[in-house]
Amino acid sequence: MxxxxxxxxxxxxxxxxxxxxxxxxxxxxxxxxxxxxxxxxxxxxxxxxxxxxxxxxxxxxxxxxxxxxxxxxxxxxxxxxxxxxxxxxxxxxxxxxxxxxxxxxxxxxxxxxxxxxxxxxxxxxxxxxxxxxxxxxxxxxxxxxxxxxxxxxxxxxxxxxxxxxxxxxxxxxxxxxxxxxxxxxxxxxxxxxxxxxxxxxxxxxxxxxxxxxxxxxxxxxxxxxxxxxxxxxxxxxxxxxxxxxxxxxxxxxxxxxxxxxxxxxxxxxxxxxxxxxxxxxxxxxxxxxxxxxxxxxxxxxxxxxxxxxxxxxxxxxxxxxxxxxxNVANDQVITGVSAIKEMAMVTVSSGLLVDVPGVLGRIFTLMGQNNINVSMVTQSSSEVNTTFIVESKDGDKSLHLFEEDSWFSHWFTFEKSLVGMIAVIGTDINLSKNKILIFQALEKVGVHALAVAQSSDGINLSLVVPSEKTQIVANAINEEFRRISIN
Incomplete structure (x- = not known):
């Protein structure tokens, strides 16, 4: 009925x-x-x-x-x-x-x-x-x-x-x-x-x-x-x-x-x-x-x-x-918090090739040719190291590809670790007051972000944290913004 x-x-x-x-x-x-x-x-x-x-x-x-x-x-x-x-x-x-x-x-x-x-x-x-x-x-x-x-x-x-x-x-x-x-x-x-x-x-x-x-x-x-x-x-x-x-x-x-x-x-x-x-x-x-x-x-x-x-x-x-x-956005401070617990963080470093053009191109070409999807990228302003996030199943594969590549293996060192990735999503995430809330939440649970990236439109701020801390951090961020919305 x-x-x-x-x-x-x-x-x-x-x-x-x-x-x-x-x-x-x-x-x-x-x-x-x-x-x-x-x-x-x-x-x-x-x-x-x-x-x-x-x-x-x-x-x-x-x-x-x-x-x-x-x-x-x-x-x-x-x-x-x-x-x-x-x-x-x-x-x-x-x-x-x-x-x-x-x-x-x-x-x-x-x-x-x-x-x-x-x-x-x-x-x-x-x-x-x-x-x-x-x-x-x-x-x-x-x-x-x-x-x-x-x-x-x-x-x-x-x-x-x-x-x-x-x-x-x-x-x-x-x-x-x-x-x-x-x-x-x-x-x-x-x-x-x-x-x-x-x-x-x-x-x-x-x-x-x-x-x-x-x-x-x-x-x-x-x-x-x-x-x-x-x-x-x-x-x-x-x-x-x-x-x-x-x-x-x-x-x-x-x-x-x-x-x-x-x-x-x-x-x-x-x-x-x-x-x-x-x-x-x-x-x-x-x-x-x-x-x-x-x-x-x-x-x-x-x-x-x-x-x-x-x-x-x-x-x-x-x-x-x-x-x-x-086309109407959510009216809350944040729309949502998404967490992926098992990802791999790969860091490619070289102090010798600072300002050498084409390094990022080589990295992404190598990943693309081997059907590896890169979810997030951060790079030091000096270009000494580039860090990117892939699915956990592709972590060892990525490391092996760099080690087998004659150019990368000659000039670079590589690291890989298991991490979690948290995305905080909302139309005003780029505002300083909201970023402060996010990092206050991390401070309260004693976790430091390993890497941070923000989309150019300000809708997404992504954090990389130790894998075992992913759920703790996601809950802390969610609670911080929930507290603000109630008050």
Whole structure:
């Protein structure tokens, strides 16, 4: 049953935006109860043209990744076992959703069987010829194909008008398999050709269901969009529609969390829900450990000022209990504190090559050529030493690369240590009074920062501390600013 005291408010939210792009994650597609909630949400936005992006059912993508590994190792029995598990789990959901509706049940089963057959053919190619990147992406795309089609059929069963599209029909990407980026110049004309006629001809209350996570390159091979791929699909859809229609849009990402918290509750005590934040703040929070949203999702819609709401699917009708990302910044002193406990700090030093140009270029080239991501850099003004932060798994690898490089090994010395990195995020972090609060917090717990870096826009101040002190420092900073806000 709907929580009727909030129905009018939710309807008003929907009515202010004629186009709504909603993404439903795997936790929103668990069982018949969850699907009923989706149909209830649909009715609340009855005055809006709706686009639904769906993830795979819970655990399916992980099984598909296992499937590619077993196929690559030519373990045919393991491949068959996982295929059987996938078929059985989807058949179970289909029977639960379409009990007493044989027409929809049969259509869903036929789709499932067809996709399983296609999957089998691809796996046979892998077993015969070996793994290719486009084989892997095609196999992993199976989850969204079937989940979105089942959602589409369920909406029809509920009497709603629904249209189904696979991501390959609409989204053209580059050739970077498993982490593809959209080619908007090729994607937008596809929306113009396939989607705009449906918007102009159909009932305003119709729903267009699009598979999340999936696209295709110009050669026709299936590509996947990497981490946060279904969220990314939602922003690609919204950006494409905005470019064609120039009309207000809202993106709603339905998840199993309340929204974006000011800190990781596993690291910091008493984090609070961030109800409003800017795109820049959200990108910083996402990069430094807030896994709710990937930064790439925001880059496509920031300039267009397309609003994103992150809502809790288990409590969809509760007033104001969600996060909104727009061009309006958070009104608190700080937006959040993010902490990553295990990072590696690498220091490259040489007193002989002061003022020699190209040293930083050589460092970053060496890291880039070996797929090592540098999260933070500090350098002494004399250029005697350069310190940078990488993931802990890349620390020893970085050290080994320098030691094996004849130029670096001749002129430089190297050090590596395990550290933690803390990012303090907010629009006024660059103000002196706020920096004082941060270092007062460190002083209170007796910890000294090993390195400090500030973004040029003043939104992020990053601190490097001993790894074992990360949680203590994050809590101290959070408490210092909480004390100020209460007073």
């Amino acid at each position: 709907l929580e009727t005291q909030n129905v009018s408010e939710m309807s008003e939210i929907g009515s202010r935006s004629p186009l709504i792009v909603m993404k439903f994650g795997g936790s929103c597609l668990l069982d018949s109860h969850a699907f009923r909630k989706i149909s209830e949400i649909s009715l609340l936005y009855s005055t809006s043209q709706k686009f639904y992006i769906a993830s795979a059912f819970n655990g399916v993508t992980e099984k598909l990744v296992q499937l590619t590994l077993y196929a690559k190792s030519k373990d045919q029995s393991a491949v068959q076992e996982i295929l059987n598990e996938l078929k059985e789990s989807h058949v179970s959901i289909i029977f639960e959703l379409f009990n007493d509706f044989p027409v929809y049940e049969q259509e869903a089963i036929e789709c499932l069987n067809s996709l399983i057959a296609e999957l089998n053919k691809t796996l046979e190619k892998i077993l015969e010829f070996g793994m290719e990147p486009y084989f892997s992406d095609y196999v992993i795309s199976f989850g969204e194909r079937i989940s979105t089609f089942i959602l589409h059929l369920y909406l029809q069963k509920e009497g709603l008008i629904s249209h189904f599209f696979s991501g390959e029909e609409l989204i053209i990407t580059n050739d970077n398999y498993s982490n593809a980026l959209p080619d908007l110049k090729c994607t937008i004309p596809r929306f113009q050709k396939r989607i705009l006629p449906l918007i102009s001809q159909s009932d305003q209350n119709s729903i267009i269901c699009i598979t999340g996570f999936i696209g295709r390159n110009k050669n026709g091979y299936t590509t996947t969009l990497g981490r946060g791929g279904s969220d990314f699909t939602a922003t690609i859809v919204a950006r494409s529609l905005f470019e064609l229609l120039k009309t207000p849009l809202t993106i709603i990402l339905w998840k199993d969390v309340q929204g974006i918290l000011s800190a990781d509750p596993n690291q910091v005590e008493n984090p609070h829900l961030i109800k409003q934040m800017s795109y820049s703040e959200a990108k910083e929070m996402a990069f430094f450990g807030a896994k709710v949203l990937h930064p790439k999702c925001l880059s496509l819609i920031e300039d267009q000022k397309i609003e994103i709401q992150i809502r809790n699917f288990t409590r969809p009708f509760i007033k104001q209990e969600f996060s909104t990302i727009s």
